[in-house]
Amino acid sequence: MTRFAPFIVALFATPGLALAGDIVALSVEPEPAASGISFGADWSGPYAGLQLGRTDADSGGSLSGDDTALGVHAGYRLDFGRLVVGGELDYDQTSPDLGSGVELDGIVRGKLQAGFDFGDAFAYVIAG
Secondary structure (H helix, E strand, C coil): CCHHHHHHHHHCCCCCCCECCCCCCCCCCCCCCCCCCCCCCCCEEEEEEEEEEEEEHHHHHHHEEEEEEEEEEEEEEEEEEEEEEEEEEEEEEEEEEECCEEEEEEEEEEEEEEECCCCEEEEEEEEC
16 A cells, blocks of 8 residues: 555645646636716606696786696607607696686696706706
8 A cells, every 4th residue: 555655645736637637728708898878767758647736826917816736747758868858748727716707727838858868867957
C-alpha cells in the first residue's frame, strides 16, 4: 500500500486536474445595452370617468345661483414618446335657481390636451 501512496496523494492534491475531463471554454455574451430613454407607461387610448363639482353662476345683474354638479367625461389620448396630445368631452348636470324664470340644465365642454410623458406620471395643460 505504501508504493501507491504517492499516486493517491497526487490524485487528491490536484483534484481539479484529476477530475477535469474535457475543458471547454465558456463564452458569456454581454447583455445588449438599452438604447435611449424608456418610458414606463403608454398614455394612448380612450378613458372615461365621473366628476362631482359645484356650479356658481352670476350674470353681474340680478341673475345668480349655485348648485351641485354631477357629470361624466370621456376622451382619447395619443402618446408620441415624450409628447402626449388628446381631446375630451364632458357634461355636467346641474340646475341652479337663477331666478326670473331663467334655467341652467347642464354644461357641455370640449377640451384639447397637450403634455409630457414622464413614465408613470403625465403632466398636461388643457385648452377649451
